[in-house]
Amino acid sequence: MITVAFAATAVATLNLPQETSRYIDGKNSHLVQAYCLSCHSADYVTTQPRGQPRAFWEAVVQKMKKAYGAEIPDKEIRTIVDSLTETYGRKN
Amino acid sequence: MLPERRHFLKTLATTWVASSLWGRALRAAATVTLPFENGIRDLVQYPGKRKLIRLTSRPPQLETPFQNFNEGLVTPNDAFFVRYHLSGLPTEIDVQKFRLEVRGKVQNPLSLTLAALKSQFKSFEICAVNQCSGNGRGFSNPRVGGGQLANGAMGNAVWKGVRLADVLKKAGLDSKATHVSFDGLDRPLMPATPDFVKALTVEHANRPEVLLAYQMNGQDLPYLNGFPLRLVVPGYFGTYWVKHLNQIEVLDHEFDGFWMKTAYRIPEAPGSERTKPIGKMVIRSFLTSHLDQAEISVEKKTRLRGIAFDGGTGIREVRISTDQGKSWTKTSLGKDLGPFSFREWTCETTFSEKGEKEIWVRAESMASEIQPLETVFNKSGYQRNGVEKTKVKIV
Numbered sequence: 430m431i432t433v434a435f436a437a438t439a440v441a442t443l444n445l446p447q448e449t450s451r452y453i454d455g456k457n458s459h460l461v462q463a464y465c466l467s468c469h470s471a472d473y474v475t476t477q478p479r480g481q482p483r484a485f486w487e488a489v490v491q492k493m494k495k496a497y498g499a500e501i502p503d504k505e506i507r508t509i510v511d512s513l514t515e516t517y518g519r520k521n
Numbered sequence: 522m523l524p525e526r527r528h529f530l531k532t533l534a535t536t537w538v539a540s541s542l543w544g545r546a547l548r549a550a551a552t553v554t555l556p557f558e559n560g561i562r563d564l565v566q567y568p569g570k571r572k573l574i575r576l577t578s579r580p581p582q583l584e585t586p587f588q589n590f591n592e593g594l595v596t597p598n599d600a601f602f603v604r605y606h607l608s609g610l611p612t613e614i615d616v617q618k619f620r621l622e623v624r625g626k627v628q629n630p631l632s633l634t635l636a637a638l639k640s641q642f643k644s645f646e647i648c649a650v651n652q653c654s655g656n657g658r659g660f661s662n663p664r665v666g667g668g669q670l671a672n673g674a675m676g677n678a679v680w681k682g683v684r685l686a687d688v689l690k691k692a693g694l695d696s697k698a699t700h701v702s703f704d705g706l707d708r709p710l711m712p713a714t715p716d717f718v719k720a721l722t723v724e725h726a727n728r729p730e731v732l733l734a735y736q737m738n739g740q741d742l743p744y745l746n747g748f749p750l751r752l753v754v755p756g757y758f759g760t761y762w763v764k765h766l767n768q769i770e771v772l773d774h775e776f777d778g779f780w781m782k783t784a785y786r787i788p789e790a791p792g793s794e795r796t797k798p799i800g801k802m803v804i805r806s807f808l809t810s811h812l813d814q815a816e817i818s819v820e821k822k823t824r825l826r827g828i829a830f831d832g833g834t835g836i837r838e839v840r841i842s843t844d845q846g847k848s849w850t851k852t853s854l855g856k857d858l859g860p861f862s863f864r865e866w867t868c869e870t871t872f873s874e875k876g877e878k879e880i881w882v883r884a885e886s887m888a889s890e891i892q893p894l895e896t897v898f899n900k901s902g903y904q905r906n907g908v909e910k911t912k913v914k915i916v
Binding site for chain 2: 439440441442443444445446448449450467468469470472473476477478479480481485488489496497498499500
């Protein structure tokens with residue numbers, strides 16, 4: 430909330446609701462937890478359309494590393510893409 | 522094309538145990554199901570906001586439940602959508618310490634307090650729509666990656682502030698100045714993540730409608746809409762409306778930061794691989810009086826109501842069709858709040874047969890821009906503007 434005190438200061442503070450979304454448990458989902466949660470909440474992934482092919486998740490992970498500077502080691506990329514594809518690539 | 526359905530409010534609260542790295546909590550949450558696959562969202566109340574549809578938590582992205590657009594032409598501050606790109610939101614803003622810096626290719630760099638900005642420059646007000654580039658992305662056919670929004674990432678407000686042109690004039694542009702970039706207080710968390718910085722040409726920056734706004738609908742900007750100052754670029758997609766704006770840099774070259782050069786690009790022409798920065802909004806219109814699956818009585822005069830807007834020429838006409846586009850009926854336009862605002866349309870119609878019907882809405886601008894029957898696909902899911910088709914039940 431914006432809290433304004435009319436003394437010498439007028440400071441607005443922001444208190445956001447608790448983050449509650451979480452990644453779906455699945456094979457190697459601990460890597461998704463480890464590397465994807467550092468920049469954004471899990472709902473960035475969980476709200477994506479289901480049933481997308483591996484190429485969809487490959488493009489996402491590459492974009493996160495190359496464009497957004499996610500600190501994902503090259504050796505983990507394939508496992509992370511596999512995990513996302515297996516967990517979120519299925520149709521609901 | 523997916524049929525345009527409306528948010529279906531689940532009145533039953535659902536309860537689940539949420540666990541995350543940040544702890545476990547038991548909570549009850551109302552949810553909304555947006556009318557596309559995987560469209561279940563929480564309805565959550567954020568600071569300064571009524572309950573909105575949460576797309577993401579960190580950084581926060583909140584969408585306005587569509588029924589709010591039937592309340593009036595101006596979107597209340599607490600109903601206005603929220604969209605951040607970077608998780609490093611400012612958690613505290615000291616208005617006394619806040620400064621707007623203007624630097625780069627200028628004769629007199631400026632460092633302005635909010636009070637100085639308000640007292641040294643003349644204020645202006647403009648009613649204008651702010652719409653996310655990806656508004657309606659969830660309806661894209663085929664589906665594309667990105668924020669899976671229905672049509673609630675838009676809003677219309679009366680913005681009050683000073684003209685960017687007046688501030689640039691005071692700073693004194695160098696003769697070589699060609700572009701102006703804008704940065705706010707939000708920051709990336711990772712060192713290699715590009716900071717969110719946007720740019721306009723000097724010509725655009727000097728247009729009279731472009732404001733540095735500190736008020737929205739007569740109140741200070743809500744924190745989550747850019748308190749204490751944001752760029753307002755009427756007619757242009759929301760990506761340019763930089764929030765918590767504190768740095769303006771005048772350049773002698775085209776700005777080549779990630780958020781202009783790589784992100785927020787649209788095809789130069791439909792289907793083209795060559796791209797350009799997204800810019801002016803394309804024309805859209807909506808039915809707001811009846812949401813998807815609404816029931817309408819047969820053989821009874823029914824009032825339909827909705828909104829339309831374009832990139833700043835204003836709305837000339839809105840037509841509706843109840844026979845899948847075979848015939849179109851002109852509607853009446855409401856009060857004109859200026860060319861950048863939502864424009865209300867209304868009409869009365871009587872359905873003579875029971876059964877399922879679609880109500881199609883199509884607007885034409887003062888520049889003769891007409892909505893296409895179907896949105897032209899682009900792989901980023903930007904600037905959806907095909908004719909919206911609402912399914913109703915005549916009973």
